[in-house]
Amino acid sequence: MQKVYITETCLSCGIEFGITKERQEQLRKNHKKYYCPNGHNQWYTGEHEAEKLSRQLEAERAQSARLSRMADYQRKQAESYKGHLTRLKNKMERQEND
Ligand SMILES: [Zn+2]
Secondary structure, three states: OOOOEEEEEOOOOOOEEEEEHHHHHHHHHHOOOEEOOOOOEEOOOOHHHHHHHHHHHHHHHHHHHHHHHHHHHHHHHHHHHHHHHHHHHHHHHHHHHO
16 A cells, blocks of 8 residues: 655744654644654644634733733823823913013
8 A cells, every 4th residue: 555645844944744644643633742854843733722722812812902902091191191291381381481
């Protein structure tokens, strides 16, 4: 029986290497680590792990949106303080000129 090779790309160094289809199926099922020809760890994440990662990503996106809203709010506050300060300065200068 002829072996079918599948080309994999190392996530660390980008090297392309072939593994047999059987080996890939095994690895997909057991999520065991294997190595690229340069010795970098590789493994297939299971469905469960992929879901976990995507939830994590979602949470991080929400967090970053929150932070960006907070930064926005603080920028607006700073602008409003600056405006307030400018008005006060103008008022003081007017009073000095009076
Ligand atoms: Zn590698």
